[in-house]
Amino acid sequence: MGSSRSTRHLAAVAIVLCSLQDLVTAGGRSPVIIIPGLAGSVLEEKVNQANPRPWYWFCQGKHDWQVLWFSLQAASRPPCLLDEMQIRFDGATGRYHNQTGVEIRPYDWGGLTGVAALDPDAPAYSGTYLELINGLKDEGYQERKDLFGAPFDFRLNAEGLQQVGFFKNLTELVEGAVAGNPGTKATLIAHSMGALATTFWLARKGDQWIDAHIAAFISVSAPWQGSPTALKGSISGDNFDISVIPHDLLRPLQSTAPSGPWLFPAADLWGDKVLVETRGGDKYRAADAVKMLHDLNLTQQAELYGRSHAATYPLPKLRVPMYCLHGSNVSTDYAFQYDVDHFSAAPPPAPANRTTGDGDGTVDIRSLMACKEFGPQVKIFDFPNASHLGILQQKDAVKGIIDLIQTGNTRRHLYRRFWQSLQQIKNSLLQPWQQVLASRRAGSKLS
Template identity: 30%
Template sequence: MGVTGVASILPPAILLLHLSLHVAGGHLHPLILVPGIDNSRIEARLTDAYLPSNSSLCGANRPEGWFRLWKDRLHLTEPAVRCFAEQMALHYDPDADDYHNTPGVETLASHFGSVEGFRHLDPDDHMEGLSELATLLERLEKAGYRDGEDLFGAPYDFRHGLAADGHPSRVGTQFLRDLTALVEHASAANGGLPVVLVTHSLGSLFALHLLNRNPPHWRHRFVKQLVALAPPWGGGAWAAFVFASGNLLPGVKPSTLRAVSRSYESLSWLLPSPKHFGGKPLVVTPRRNYSATDLPEFLADVGCPEAVRPYRSRVLPVAGRWEPPGVPVTCVFGTGVPTPEVFLYGDGFEGAPEIVCGYGDGTVNLQSLLAVEEEWSGVPEQPLRVVKVPNATHGSILVHEVTWGLIMEQVSGDDDPHVSSFAV
């Protein structure tokens, strides 16, 4: 079924003019950006309770007051990266059934409500260049959006996630409360117009939880549309790789950041869901193979037994299961890009694996990107559009002309409400 409406029939230059006319006429819907993993600045403060494991390295010349922990390139070089790993780590408390910082480390996601923190994650790194998210911001501002007036940002502590009912997630739940208040504020500041939520990657998961944890009358009153870009609804094989080998940052040994990466609640949340990945091998070793149904054993075998209990009790009951929110949802993602699907290890997990690729957006596997389409097919009360963009990557989808057209269609109010799935 094809898609009609302004985005499908007008070229980008005319779309921009069309949107500008709506801005002048006061018809612009407020827009809230919820970024993906790693795209929020995390600030930290060290209290007297912080007892570094290496006092001569991490205790000497420690910052006074709040400082930028993520992202600061100086923290990601030796030997400072060892302090970064300790200060950025989370710890699961089985008694409290929740995650907390290293004792003595306080953290916050800065610039909540604003998009300012998305322009440059590391403002001191002049070689960083403009990110795709920053490029999208520039285009929105050229179209007439103004930060804090009708354009808002919702950064969050991407180390945390959300858990199944009955399990606390203090930080993640507080973010949803703050985001709920921001949605209401954005609508009230713009004459009561409902908000368009534009989310990327992990931010899409939080946004769908936001909708489903608020009552239906709230959703229909305050949210016009959720536009989810590259949403990892069913997790991804790459998360298993990070648990096994560690995160990949330029100039940093993967093993240096392996422990801190494993500690993130969000990484467990992003493991491939058994519902969508099934029994197909994801990790292959000489001793045994691991599929999405074997992840508890996999976590124990890679040396992370402390992650098994929270994965089983907090993550597995909700992995890949998404209730339709009843408000319109548009999913936009790339296809046809080689995407890691199977990791072949030799003796142990210390060496780099051989990687076998399938297809997706280069980061998220296709079956994960398609998960809600499968979940919600046959649900007539759920308006859903699924837009597949050939050769668009996980990051480039943010600045693709198709994405831009769909966003402008929503904020200008010219959307077509029917349900469809199509490829560009």
Template identity: 30%
Template sequence: MIRAGVLLILCLSVCKFCDAEKRLSPVIIVPGLGGSRLEAKLNRTDSVHFLCRKTTTDYFSIWFSFEFLVPFVKQCWMDNIKLTYDNETRTTNNHPGVDIRVEGFGDPKYVEWLDSEQKLVGVFNTMAESLVELGYVRNESLRGAPYDFRKGPSESGRYFENLKSLVEFTYEINGDRKVTLLAHSMGAPMSAIFLRRQQQSWKDKYIRGLISLNGVFAGSVKALKTYVVGDDLNEFFIPESFLKTLQISSSSLPLLMPYSGLWKDRILVETPSKNYSMDNIEEFFTDIGYATGWEMWKDQLPHLTLEPPGVEVHCLYGTGIPTITQLLYNQPSHFPNKPAFKYGAGDGTVNLESLDSCSRWTKQQKQKVYVQGFPGMDHNQILSDSRVLKYVSDVLSNYLQ
């Protein structure tokens, strides 16, 4: 009788746990800048170097690829992945003969790891494992929504349509349970833009909430630094000066610039002869010799807003890491390629003002907004920090439906 009683208790406990698993809010991961795999297929008539292949029979990984670290070969890589801007169509395009597509939409492994071996370059891998331990199942209750991070929201209409379909499908296969969007860095404003495009009735039916991890909701001064010297994405092995060519050709970079609504007339770039703020940002682009940047910024301007997304938000971010707040030029000859930097509060990449801009939504929408800072945590560390893993797990556990 005792043994039977113990077995009965164990069975009830297991069933209760299984029931909890069935009621977890499904999660769709929206990665940040550089957090999606890209594939390319070539059918080119020219190349920048005789070592460059012009044609391929199938798609191959172009991001992430270590080709950009190999002399000569990195020229081929850059010429294949960079974009060109068409001032008439207001769009960016690949080099003729280069077809680039996003790999693995819907499958979380493509946002967990950037390398196909799933060993070297992890992104959401630790977070995903934490969710699996909580009871999530990949490709069922845990999904991934990678995108072409080179493209700004003005060129992401199809992505937003696909994301909407993925939300609805994930909702349906999980017993009509509302979906939680889990976004990092640039993925947070992309998620917010996506949500603003939807009817409130649709959000009320399909969305449980948005969990933002170091969301760049109001841009970052570091984006201006990228236009003049590039950025290594906080990875020591990536040469920032080389990546600059790709970065400034991307229409997504203006999305990460300081938003005028927050930064207003604050001086962001200081030189002996002229200062630059968002009020005269066109002059900045002209003076650095990249007027195309101004054109691409205008294309994204309608999306550079701090309007609330209309869903419950958990806004998590790191603090206490020196973050660029101003570009300084002490000598005219140093402009624009040799800036010095002034530092302030943030996560090392995004300024605190931007990270915390989500707090204004507490008074702008009826849905709840939770804001939590984590001292000593940098921009990418948030994806694996134990404090954040626990917070996310606790939130999702409380979302049991």
């Protein structure tokens, strides 16, 4: 009787120890996947147009793959750049298309050149993730070994990204990184709209896949409930407060891109607050986005609003450790007043007045803080006076991201050592009893 109880107790210990193994990430350093934000990916294009835009005689009608966004050469021909980057949506087929004769794709998939800086030829002057990448390299990370970039076509919404294979490619990139670093799970770092794309993707992966492949999801400056500044881009254009750039220069792209409505403010956060107003007394709230787009004759974005905005609103539940970093105490626009009687197909001038509040200069603080809605596994880190993009260059924030990754690596190392010790204890405890049980089974068979 006593021997039977002891056997059961040891078997219970073995079950507990085996269960602990499932909670441990036994392996080395977590591979890191970097996902940029809106306009943060380098894009390249190939053009083969029989009759290239005759009204733009200085546009190249034919050329092989070369950097489109962002390069000084492309920027020197703004009409060509903006025309070539426009997306067309076919409502009959539900498909997204480039301009005829134009192919566009992310640059250096899996590598770092497509995410480190806006202009690959001038990284020192256009760095985005450059500081973080250099910091991780200082810690021993190596490009394409355990440090990867996942640039994407930021013109598209989640549906469009699905069509061009971004999420399939991201899955394969993560699986390859985990397989190439045995015993590890990947850490995802996503900025701004990249965090929404990552959320859309993770919400459609099964818990079993996430448990096997994802160690943590680190978001930076994510507009979890959208941003009123996205409205300004579609209405009158957004020059990101760079005085040398005309306010409406990018409007042809901003007012047609499917990703624009994805970033529009969510009605459940903004409620009845008036976000856009005209001199003639027209008032638009977050829930009035489609009406506003129709009033501006932006029929494509009006048609795509539901397909785009619903991708991540309301926020889905994710079963993954999350760390959300954002800036604050930076004056941030959240309402705009336009000096026109009513909106029409003619683009209005820049806003005559703006109403501001707390945020990171691009996203309101309430939208940034909405990360808490993902659940109790979320930890939020606020970096005062850090701007939406500037946070990626702020030393404290970059160090914070690296510390989060390194803490996870250290924890995994300690867990691995701990598990090895438990394995030794389990083996020493169970070995004699396994022999006894084997003898008893053999005796039972003989009888």
